[in-house]
Amino acid sequence: MIDVLLGLQWGDEGKGKVVDFLAPKYDIIARFQGGPNAGHTLYLGDKKVVLHTIPSGVFHKNLLNVIGNGVVIDPYSFKLECDEIELLGVTLSEVMLISERAHLILPTHKALDKASELAKGINKIGSTLKGIGPTYMDKIGRNGLRVGDIMKSDFNDRYLKLKEKHLQLLKDVEGINEDIAIWEEQFYQSIENLKKYQFIAAEYWLNEQLESGKKILAEGAQGTMLDIDFGTYPFVTSSNTVTAGLCVGLGIAPKWVGKVYGISKAYCTRVGSGPFPSELENEVGEKLRKLGNEFGSTTGRPRRCGWIDLVALKYACMINGVDEIIVTKADVLDDMESVSACIEYAINGNTVSTFPYDILENEIKPVYETLPIWETPISICKTKKELPVNFLTLISLIEKVSKTKVSYVSNGVGRDQLIEM
Numbered sequence: 001m002i003d004v005l006l007g008l009q010w011g012d013e014g015k016g017k018v019v020d021f022l023a024p025k026y027d028i029i030a031r032f033q034g035g036p037n038a039g040h041t042l043y044l045g046d047k048k049v050v051l052h053t054i055p056s057g058v059f060h061k062n063l064l065n066v067i068g069n070g071v072v073i074d075p076y077s078f079k080l081e082c083d084e085i086e087l088l089g090v091t092l093s094e095v096m097l098i099s100e101r102a103h104l105i106l107p108t109h110k111a112l113d114k115a116s117e118l119a120k121g122i123n124k125i126g127s128t129l130k131g132i133g134p135t136y137m138d139k140i141g142r143n144g145l146r147v148g149d150i151m152k153s154d155f156n157d158r159y160l161k162l163k164e165k166h167l168q169l170l171k172d173v174e175g176i177n178e179d180i181a182i183w184e185e186q187f188y189q190s191i192e193n194l195k196k197y198q199f200i201a202a203e204y205w206l207n208e209q210l211e212s213g214k215k216i217l218a219e220g221a222q223g224t225m226l227d228i229d230f231g232t233y234p235f236v237t238s239s240n241t242v243t244a245g246l247c248v249g250l251g252i253a254p255k256w257v258g259k260v261y262g263i264s265k266a267y268c269t270r271v272g273s274g275p276f277p278s279e280l281e282n283e284v285g286e287k288l289r290k291l292g293n294e295f296g297s298t299t300g301r302p303r304r305c306g307w308i309d310l311v312a313l314k315y316a317c318m319i320n321g322v323d324e325i326i327v328t329k330a331d332v333l334d335d336m337e338s339v340s341a342c343i344e345y346a347i348n349g350n351t352v353s354t355f356p357y358d359i360l361e362n363e364i365k366p367v368y369e370t371l372p373i374w375e376t377p378i379s380i381c382k383t384k385k386e387l388p389v390n391f392l393t394l395i396s397l398i399e400k401v402s403k404t405k406v407s408y409v410s411n412g413v414g415r416d417q418l419i420e421m
Helices: 015-025 075-086 107-123 132-140 149-151 155-170 179-194 202-211 245-248 282-291 312-322 331-336 389-402
Strands: 002-007 028-031 038-045 047-051 065-068 095-099 198-200 216-219 257-265 267-270 305-309 324-328 337-348 350-351 364-374 405-410 418-420
Touching: 002 015, 002 245, 015 038, 015 216, 015 245, 015 257, 015 324, 015 405, 028 202, 047 075, 047 198, 047 257, 065 202, 075 179, 095 132, 095 202, 107 132, 107 155, 107 179, 107 198, 132 337, 149 155, 149 179, 149 245, 179 198, 198 202, 202 245, 216 245, 245 257, 245 337, 257 267, 257 312, 282 305, 305 364, 312 337, 312 389, 364 389
Parallel strands: 002 216, 002 257, 028 065, 028 216, 065 095, 095 198, 257 324, 305 337, 324 405
Antiparallel strands: 038 047, 267 305, 337 350, 337 364, 405 418
């Protein structure tokens, strides 16, 4: 079977650490969507490592890692990431395989990304400007270049043709002054680096592994509320971040899908623009940001912070068919004076417990249930029995509203700081 681990909020839920924790139970870790906008943070002792495109199982021996067809790859940032990982003693060419169907991010895709954000003005989405959206647009528009194309004799001609199309789109855009020639030099050098990895027909390879009894964990990027179909559209990412995305992002039929792990912080964060019903634009939100060190692992941007949104969480659990929730960064709440959870929305005088189709047009007021803080710091706890009663009340509320059990609680950044519930 293939299990899946994905985010239930707006990304940044701590998926990398949990994949790293669960990895020894599996033979293969496979990324199925997203690109270098992902930032999956791991700690190897005191060393902080942030993975963007590379799957989070690369630090485990005897484990293979696959970058699936649903992922988009920037050859240059990928090379930088690979160089950093190899300095830590990992020979990536021995443990990582890449789908020949994965699409490539071109230098001009990054310029198009910036042009798109400039055109939106105050309605900008908050893109990471890494060219991911335009790359997926070319994929859907049937213009894209794929990893397998690198090995073809006419790759350069294909590249130049797509580049020229992009330049025509950019020629009348003000504010685009990037030196694409420098990016292009880096691109070509990085393409040569990419060739040292094994490109595979991942859909065949992964199905063969499943048929032979291998255990696979599919690793999602971003979060459910950023899904192109089910997120807070149009302030979303360009791919399907939900469980169903693994089927098209890896070429695996639904019949193989086993357990679904959903990751949620004990509070909520969001990077960039877009609706965020439980956001705290006050000193409480600022305190959460400071205590949680809430700055983007990929962009460095300060994250918007708020209380946990159980309306959105229940919705995410339904969409994904979540079997187990893993709550992360619970220790961040240790120093708060009280803790709240959004259990309903008040919209136009009506109280609802479902996530609306369009939350841009209506004023949404979160309805909170407030709980007393606990005296014993969660950060020092080792087992469920040691967890304070008031914290367990919050966990019970999460389970009650989401209709999903909480299986683990993360109470620190360490690889071993996960309490089984």
